[in-house]
Amino acid sequence: MAKYNLKINGKTRPVDVDPSTPLLWVLRDYLDMPGTKYGCGVGQCGACTVHLNGVAVRSCQLPASAVTGQEITTIEGLSAKGDHPVQQAWLEHDVAQCGYCQAGQIMSAASLLKMNPNPSDEDIEASMSGNICRCGTYLRIKEAIRTAAKK
Amino acid sequence: MENKKTTYNRRSFLKSSALAGGGLMLTFNWFSTAKAAEKMQELNLPEQWAELTGYIKITPDNVITILCPNPEFGQNVMTSLPMIIAEELDADWKNVVVEMGPHDNVKLGPQFTGGSNSVRMYWKPLREAGAAARYMLRQAAAQTWKVPLEEVTTKNGIIVHPGTMKAAKYGEFAQIAATLPVPKDLKLKDPKEFSIVRSSKKNVEGQKIVTGQPVFGLDYRVDGMLIAMIQHPPAFGMKLKSFDAAQTLKMPGIKEVFSLQLYKEGFEQGGFDTRTFNDLLVVVGKTTWEVMNARKKLKVQWEPVSDTKDTMSGRGGKREVIVPAGLESTDSQLQKMQEYAQKPAQLLRRDGDPEAAFKGAAQVIERTYTAPFLAHNCMEPMNFFAHVTPEKAVVAGPLQAPGWAEPTLSKLLDLPADKIEIQMTRMGGGFGRRAYAQYMYEAALISKKVNAPVKLIYTREDDMTYGIYRPMYTATYRAALDANKNLIAFHVKGGGIPEHPVHANRFPAGAVDNYLAEAWQIPSNITIGAFRAPRSNFNAAAEQSFLDEVAEAMGKDPIEMRLELLDRAAKNPVGKDNDYDAARYAEVLKLVREKSGWATTQDGKYSRGVAAYFCHNSYAAHVVDMVTRDGKPYVERVFSAVDCGVVVNPDAATNMVQGAVVDGIGNAFFGGLTHKDGVAQQSNFDKYRLIRHNEAPKQIDVHFVQNDIDPTGLGEPPFPPVFAAVANALYKNTGKRHYKQPFSNELPGKGDKQL
Ligand code: FES
Ligand code: FES
Numbered sequence: 001m002a003k004y005n006l007k008i009n010g011k012t013r014p015v016d017v018d019p020s021t022p023l024l025w026v027l028r029d030y031l032d033m034p035g036t037k038y039g040c041g042v043g044q045c046g047a048c049t050v051h052l053n054g055v056a057v058r059s060c061q062l063p064a065s066a067v068t069g070q071e072i073t074t075i076e077g078l079s080a081k082g083d084h085p086v087q088q089a090w091l092e093h094d095v096a097q098c099g100y101c102q103a104g105q106i107m108s109a110a111s112l113l114k115m116n117p118n119p120s121d122e123d124i125e126a127s128m129s130g131n132i133c134r135c136g137t138y139l140r141i142k143e144a145i146r147t148a149a150k151k
Numbered sequence: 152m153e154n155k156k157t158t159y160n161r162r163s164f165l166k167s168s169a170l171a172g173g174g175l176m177l178t179f180n181w182f183s184t185a186k187a188a189e190k191m192q193e194l195n196l197p198e199q200w201a202e203l204t205g206y207i208k209i210t211p212d213n214v215i216t217i218l219c220p221n222p223e224f225g226q227n228v229m230t231s232l233p234m235i236i237a238e239e240l241d242a243d244w245k246n247v248v249v250e251m252g253p254h255d256n257v258k259l260g261p262q263f264t265g266g267s268n269s270v271r272m273y274w275k276p277l278r279e280a281g282a283a284a285r286y287m288l289r290q291a292a293a294q295t296w297k298v299p300l301e302e303v304t305t306k307n308g309i310i311v312h313p314g315t316m317k318a319a320k321y322g323e324f325a326q327i328a329a330t331l332p333v334p335k336d337l338k339l340k341d342p343k344e345f346s347i348v349r350s351s352k353k354n355v356e357g358q359k360i361v362t363g364q365p366v367f368g369l370d371y372r373v374d375g376m377l378i379a380m381i382q383h384p385p386a387f388g389m390k391l392k393s394f395d396a397a398q399t400l401k402m403p404g405i406k407e408v409f410s411l412q413l414y415k416e417g418f419e420q421g422g423f424d425t426r427t428f429n430d431l432l433v434v435v436g437k438t439t440w441e442v443m444n445a446r447k448k449l450k451v452q453w454e455p456v457s458d459t460k461d462t463m464s465g466r467g468g469k470r471e472v473i474v475p476a477g478l479e480s481t482d483s484q485l486q487k488m489q490e491y492a493q494k495p496a497q498l499l500r501r502d503g504d505p506e507a508a509f510k511g512a513a514q515v516i517e518r519t520y521t522a523p524f525l526a527h528n529c530m531e532p533m534n535f536f537a538h539v540t541p542e543k544a545v546v547a548g549p550l551q552a553p554g555w556a557e558p559t560l561s562k563l564l565d566l567p568a569d570k571i572e573i574q575m576t577r578m579g580g581g582f583g584r585r586a587y588a589q590y591m592y593e594a595a596l597i598s599k600k601v602n603a604p605v606k607l608i609y610t611r612e613d614d615m616t617y618g619i620y621r622p623m624y625t626a627t628y629r630a631a632l633d634a635n636k637n638l639i640a641f642h643v644k645g646g647g648i649p650e651h652p653v654h655a656n657r658f659p660a661g662a663v664d665n666y667l668a669e670a671w672q673i674p675s676n677i678t679i680g681a682f683r684a685p686r687s688n689f690n691a692a693a694e695q696s697f698l699d700e701v702a703e704a705m706g707k708d709p710i711e712m713r714l715e716l717l718d719r720a721a722k723n724p725v726g727k728d729n730d731y732d733a734a735r736y737a738e739v740l741k742l743v744r745e746k747s748g749w750a751t752t753q754d755g756k757y758s759r760g761v762a763a764y765f766c767h768n769s770y771a772a773h774v775v776d777m778v779t780r781d782g783k784p785y786v787e788r789v790f791s792a793v794d795c796g797v798v799v800n801p802d803a804a805t806n807m808v809q810g811a812v813v814d815g816i817g818n819a820f821f822g823g824l825t826h827k828d829g830v831a832q833q834s835n836f837d838k839y840r841l842i843r844h845n846e847a848p849k850q851i852d853v854h855f856v857q858n859d860i861d862p863t864g865l866g867e868p869p870f871p872p873v874f875a876a877v878a879n880a881l882y883k884n885t886g887k888r889h890y891k892q893p894f895s896n897e898l899p900g901k902g903d904k905q906l
Contacts, residue, residue: 001403018403018440025440029378034370035363037579038439039530040611044836047530075363082362090361094353094802097810098225099360100530100579106361125845132836134530134580135225136813138847140806 004068008033009077019065024048026064027074035075035103039132046131049104049111050074056111058130075103078110086110089148097135105131109145118149167287167333174210175325177284177333206252207236207284213322215242215308218252220259221269222551223356224581225810226866227803228269230355232277234799235270238347239281239340242321243308249355254553254573262575264551265586265681267767267864270799274862282337284328291327292319342797342859351802356577368548368576369608371536376604377406378442379597382432382449383613386829387677388478389453391430398448399434404441407601408434408449413592414563421559422465423552425587427618427678429459435601439608456676465555474676478829481623484648485521487673488625491646492519496669499655502726503665508640512631516704520628520693522892523823525621525682526839531579532614535594538604543570546595549578549585556588563592564599583681587619615839616831620824621682623648624689628697631665636705638716640665643694649675652686652693658736658765659698661729662716677826683814684867687766691871692819692892695762696878700888709761709879710744713737731765735794738856739763739772742792746854747774757787760879764872768863769795770856773812775876777884782899784884786816786877788850793869796860805853808869812851815873817842820895840895 006013006026015030024041027033027050039047041060048059051073078084086109096102105128112119112127119127124145133141166178208216217233233249236242252259261272285305292310293300296317303312311318342349359366384390396408413429414420432451436442461472509515535548544564550556553573561568578585594607609617626645633639641663645653655668682688702712714737721733740763744750753759756778763772774790789812798804821840825832833839878889881898889897 018444020444021438021440025438029438029440032372033363034365034367034372037367037530038369038532040836042611042835042837045530075361078362082358087361091353091357094351094357094806096225096354096357096360097227097806098530098578098580099356100367102360103363121849128844129846130843132530132841132843134528134582134814134841136810136817136842136847137806138813138844139809139849139851141844142849 002065004064006064006068006072007070008072009074015064017064019063021064023050023059023062023064023067023072027059033074033076037100037103039101039104044132045101045104046108047101047104049107049131051107051111054111054114056108075107078106084110085148085151086113086144089144089151092147093140093144095137095140095144097137101131101133101135105133105141109141109148113145113149119145167329167331169326169329170208170210172210173326174208174322175284175287175329177207177280207240207280209284209321209325211322211325213246213308213320214248215240215246215321216248216250218250218259220252220262220273222262222264222553222575222578223251224264224549224551224578224585226264226269226807227354227800228264230352230803231270231799232273233355234347234352235274235277236281238345239278240285241305241307244347244352246308251575254557254575256554256557262554264581265583267769267867270862271768271864278339279337282339283333286334286337287328287331288321288324290331291324295324295327348797348799349801352800354803366577367531367579368536369531369534369579371547371576372606373538373604376536376606377435377437377601378439379433379435379594379605379607380442380446380610381593381607381613382434382446382451383428383617384453386478387427387618387826388456388476388829390428390456391432392452392454394432394452395450398450399445402441402445402448404437405445406435406437409600411596411600413589413596417462418562419462419464419469421555422463423555423586424559424589425619425678425680426589431593433597435597435605443610473674475674477676479675479677480827481523481825484623488521488623488646488648491671491673492625492627492644494671496644496646496671499653499668499670500660500726501667502660502663503640505640505642505665505667508665509629509631509642512639513634514632514704515629516632516701517627517629518697518700518890519625520696520890521625522623522689522692523825524623524677524679525818525822526615526824526833527580527582527584527619527682528615528839528841529578529580529582529584532611533584533590533609533617534607535591536604536606537591537594537598539564539595539599543572544595545572545574546591547574548576548591548594549581550575550588550591551578551581551583551585552588555586556591559588560592560595564595582683583685584619587680611836612834615824616834618678619680620677621685621688622650622652622679624652626652626689626693628693630697630701632704638663638701638705642667644669646671646673648673648677650679652689654686654690654730656728656730657690658720658731659716661724661726661733662720664725666725684766684871687764687867687871688874691762691764691766692874692878695764695872695875696888699760699762699875699879699882710740710749713740713763735770735856736763736765739770739792739794742854742856743772743774743790746792746852747790749774758784758880758883760876760881760883762872762875762879764868766871767867769793769865769868771869771872773869773872773876775873775880777880779884784881784898785846786848786880789848789852791851791853791869792856793853793865794856794858795865795868796858796862798855799862801855804855804865807865808853809851811869812873813842813847815870816848816877817846819874819877819892820846821893823893
């Protein structure tokens with residue numbers, strides 16, 4: 001076990017975990033922040049996407065020891081009131097079906113728009129293809145990203 | 152329940168009572184007396200439909216709470232079912248608060264999500280409840296205002312008497328309304344008057360989803376909760392022999408390692424109690440990661456199972472089923488299927504004299520289709536919370552049919568049903584998988600053993616390799632044409648491991664004079680279960696690809712050819728038990744023909760394929776437009792036409808159809824679970840390929856047939872024909888017919904690295 005100070009959603013959160021523990025499980029099991037989802041654990045599905053210094057990363061692939069001191073943002077902290085343009089666009093297009101993948105989709109989309117405020121459809125496809133939606137909401141995800149880009 | 156003529160003799164009554172603190176609480180009770188056999192056919196409803204009771208609560212401060220009785224797995228029932236009540240209640244949708252109901256089979260009835268049945272099952276009783284509450288509110292106002300009831304109307308949650316210009320919110324009269332008798336046999340709205348139903352409403356859980364609120368089973372936690380995982384055997388046909396947990400127990404956070412049995416010898420399983428592995432090797436610890444790692448340190452000896460006997464009850468009565476021993480491989484399974492296909496099979500339906508017609512035919516077309524096992528791959532892996540004490544059990548998690556699981560849980564825990572509380576969390580997908588509750592039973596048994604609240608978690612690998620797959624299927628279709636290229640005979644002989652796919656009374660049965668349907672099945676220890684539109688998902692793929700080829704041989708346009716057959720089935724049907732309405736079937740084909748501009752050339756930009764199907768009481772047709780990019784075929788756009796009667800929530804319904812289209816394309820191209828010596832060859836998304844954003848169509852236009860028919864299913868019907876529309880477009884694109892799913896195995900780019 002090792003002690004780390006993680007900077008999550010603007011707050012310092014001390015944790016005492018095995019250094020190999022992926023950020024995903026630190027968030028879910030130690031910090032009671034279950035918004036970040038487990039889908040595959042091998043970096044294939046994107047359900048666990050969070051931001052590390054503003055960039056979308058797979059939290060199931062990042063051990064706690066590797067992220068200490070860096071800025072981590074989760075779905076719970078993407079906006080104070082749940083009104084980030086991407087979240088709003090998601091509601092406007094009523095994207096979700098089961099909703100399980102959507103936190104990860106939203107985090108990927110927010111990161112994309114931060115780096116590329118005006119993405120082409122090809123840009124969207126390229127950067128969103130790491131996020132699986134088993135319910136098949138891809139079309140609406142793309143539309144919502146286009147809408148958010150306009151805001 | 153495929154027969155369109157089936158009717159329910161429904162009898163419902165309502166009860167009102169005062170809420171604590173004033174206000175109206177309306178409960179509705181519903182009995183159905185549909186014959187057991189009808190119910191069993193496709194709906195898989197329990198033997199006895201319980202009394203169904205739902206709630207509308209209106210408080211004096213005008214909050215209208217509607218309980219959703221059915222579990223939510225993404226089909227959006229938490230929005231659409233309350234909309235139905237709100238419609239007849241004439242409530243202001245903005246003031247409606249929706250809550251997921253508790254599991255209570257006495258009060259809330261079947262509470263079953265599956266079979267595309269939620270809206271269909273609850274449509275009438277929910278309307279009646281809404282209408283009764285509205286009537287009572289009007290009555291309360293009329294009495295108080297001393298005006299004739301007929302002059303009192305409602306608008307958007309406001310009671311009005313135009314003559315005296317009096318108006319009041321529902322909440323103001325809720326308390327008085329609660330004291331009035333409940334009206335019977337109210338006239339329900341004419342569908343033309345609908346203002347909430349048929350207008351798109353946003354998902355009532357949307358905000359929670361986009362902000363990451365803990366709505367899923369995997370998010371459920373209580374203080375002191377432990378995490379449990381099960382080490383399943385590495386292969387179907389294996390079981391636990393012995394284990395050494397010394398290393399595991401030394402790992403941090405680990406509490407206990409033990410083995411326990413799911414069912415004791417001779418345990419009578421319910422109709423949906425399929426099991427894959429009976430001896431559970433369990434690791435319990437403090438956190439997920441610790442348990443995951445410690446589990447890897449187990450030293451386990453596995454051994455082959457012998458033939459095992461399952462005692463089943465439920466559907467079809469008590470019976471014993473022998474599950475064969477053996478380590479199965481996909482290659483040998485395919486070979487076995489070929490052998491069985493040659494043997495005499497079970498006769499399902501026979502019209503005219505098919506043998507003679509084939510003998511005298513000018514041309515016979517024969518094609519064989521195969522499809523692999525499919526894993527459901529719900530985005531949220533199987534998991535369940537359980538806290539079992541000697542007095543009671545609280546379990547919470549994702550489950551499609553809590554009411555079917557409860558009797559088994561009660562037997563396993565030796566607790567009466569009234570000491571069991573099942574909480575229905577939102578499900579991260581279901582697709583049929585979560586109708587099988589073994590993971591809930593496992594969680595409960597583990598909690599009982601360790602005497603603590605426990606969350607059982609399947610890793611993705613556990614989830615994918617556990618079984619309960621869509622069966623492996625094959626079917627050989629034959630068509631006989633006469634010298635004038637008329638279709639004179641049709642023959643389907645289908646089989647599967649361990650279940651056959653054939654729906655003998657489906658189109659084109661009823662449209663061909665000489666018709667033969669036969670089936671066979673091969674037992675297996677690889678477990679299977681319902682998968683989005685069971686059996687139909689393969690039938691439609693095979694049959695609708697075959698019809699495309701037959702149309703070509705007949706020299707006819709594929710839509711025109713189907714319409715001619717449907718015209719025959721409508722006007723002069725062959726046989727009696729045809730389970731589809733030929734006119735409605737034809738209508739979706741005509742609609743998709745019109746909306747896709749089928750007759751136009753599309754500038755040769757697209758390779759087009761069409762397919763249609765009827766299942767779960769609804770009709771769907773798709774036109775798929777394919778393009779080639781980087782040497783590979785992609786579905787670029789899709790036109791869909793669906794007839795599911797009244798569409799309650801159009802935008803959500805559109806989402807559902809779009810999702811079904813994407814799911815169909817994905818499974819047609821990539822879906823498949825194979826085995827070698829009993830070992831699943833795919834255990835995570837690096838090997839099991841799911842369709843991704845860049846592979847999905849860029850446009851899916853969904854059109855609903857506009858009619859006032861009571862709503863029928865939507866979750867499943869649009870899914871099956873997608874496979875065939877893709878296959879038929881692929882033929883246009885590659886010049887080759889594709890008979891083996893998944894199609895990507897035969898296409899360039901096979902084995903492409905995933906992202
Ligand atoms: S859980 Fe991290 S990518 Fe799937
Ligand atoms: S909405 Fe269900 S997985 Fe994406």
